[in-house]
Amino acid sequence: MERLHNSVRPYAWGSRTAIAELLGRPVPAPHPEAELWLGAHPGAPSRLVDEEGVHRSLLEVLGADPLGQLGADCTQRWGERLPFLLKVLAAEEPLSLQAHPSAEQAAEGYAREEAAGIPRDAKNRNYPDPTAKPELICALTEFHALAGFADPQRTVGLLRALDVEQLRAHTELLAGQPDSDGLRALFTTWITLPQAALDQLLPHVLDACVRQVKDRGEYDIECRTVLELGEAYPGDAGVLAALLLNRIVLRPGEAIFLPAGNPHAYLHGTGVEILANSDNVLRCGLTPKHVDVPELLRVLDFSYGRMPVQTGEPVADNLFVYRTPAPEFELSRLQWPEGGGSPVSLDHVGPQILICVEGSVLLRAEDGSELALAKGDSAWLAATETPVDVRPATPGGTLVFRATAGACTPAA
Numbered sequence: 001m002e003r004l005h006n007s008v009r010p011y012a013w014g015s016r017t018a019i020a021e022l023l024g025r026p027v028p029a030p031h032p033e034a035e036l037w038l039g040a041h042p043g044a045p046s047r048l049v050d051e052e053g054v055h056r057s058l059l060e061v062l063g064a065d066p067l068g069q070l071g072a073d074c075t076q077r078w079g080e081r082l083p084f085l086l087k088v089l090a091a092e093e094p095l096s097l098q099a100h101p102s103a104e105q106a107a108e109g110y111a112r113e114e115a116a117g118i119p120r121d122a123k124n125r126n127y128p129d130p131t132a133k134p135e136l137i138c139a140l141t142e143f144h145a146l147a148g149f150a151d152p153q154r155t156v157g158l159l160r161a162l163d164v165e166q167l168r169a170h171t172e173l174l175a176g177q178p179d180s181d182g183l184r185a186l187f188t189t190w191i192t193l194p195q196a197a198l199d200q201l202l203p204h205v206l207d208a209c210v211r212q213v214k215d216r217g218e219y220d221i222e223c224r225t226v227l228e229l230g231e232a233y234p235g236d237a238g239v240l241a242a243l244l245l246n247r248i249v250l251r252p253g254e255a256i257f258l259p260a261g262n263p264h265a266y267l268h269g270t271g272v273e274i275l276a277n278s279d280n281v282l283r284c285g286l287t288p289k290h291v292d293v294p295e296l297l298r299v300l301d302f303s304y305g306r307m308p309v310q311t312g313e314p315v316a317d318n319l320f321v322y323r324t325p326a327p328e329f330e331l332s333r334l335q336w337p338e339g340g341g342s343p344v345s346l347d348h349v350g351p352q353i354l355i356c357v358e359g360s361v362l363l364r365a366e367d368g369s370e371l372a373l374a375k376g377d378s379a380w381l382a383a384t385e386t387p388v389d390v391r392p393a394t395p396g397g398t399l400v401f402r403a404t405a406g407a408c409t410p411a412a
């Protein structure tokens, strides 16, 4: 049971307030703070801090004692590395539209790019590592995103409401085939439009969105999003692609799982994200970076419909688990109302990371050791740790997130 110090990633889309406020630093921060990384990613591993204030890289600690830190089950399945990365993500501006490969696609793509001799850090490298990158995002504030293809019938309604002359043929293409094949055809048409055609088309689409927003019609939120994206990424095919996706608003505690092939873009808000420790990203737009269209079309999943929103399954008093098919990770929420309640017992055998985002808690291990976590504090629990009880230490509401390797909590 050791305190963690974590790196902040200063990407330009980040918030100047959310992470600084969580960590108890002056607000606003001097530059954007996009993500707080909790884990052992080689790019920015967390550091363990002992009582004397000595820092050690979690990556090096795992390397020196993989069995003790990760446990037999985890090392057998994932080797001598932490299979997940936990983040606090704070988006002030929209992120790129992206999708991630499946395990098979990642292994195949990695082998192909290795054989072709493309350096792992090259700009045109799609698969810097051979593993999948499933993700789950859980809202801390109201959280806005685009994720998954929307029902094409609804999209046809949206396109007809926009009533853009230059989109009429595209609308009828989808209306004539309102299914995955129709979505694939229309997405492919839009993502491969020459820049000159995009530059001509997009102003008409944006004008139509302005009209919709003025009328506060059925598609108000979709049209506002297109306008926002059109301003942030002028001339980008991703602005059109956004018309095909579900516009999602998560309330605090609600989460969506993003499986392989799912197109998604986070727009605005603060959340806790858990993901497999991989960097395999295929961009679909809303980015100045290279979009590899043929590779993207191989990976994208054109199934459609509303994304299931999870609130966490209660498995014990004050403990809620977000179930996903991803074997790499599991996210749980420990939450007590004002006035507290019974402690949560963590008897899981495997590596765990905890972060306190509201109130404060006391961790007490069976061997008698204790660790207090205030808001913004986080802890590493090694696999060989004796069972730990977590209890609220202040009378207000208390909220802690817990990351573990996959499928470790029995169903209720």
Ligand SMILES: [Zn+2]
Pocket: 098, 099, 100, 135, 258, 264
């Ligand atoms: Zn993603």
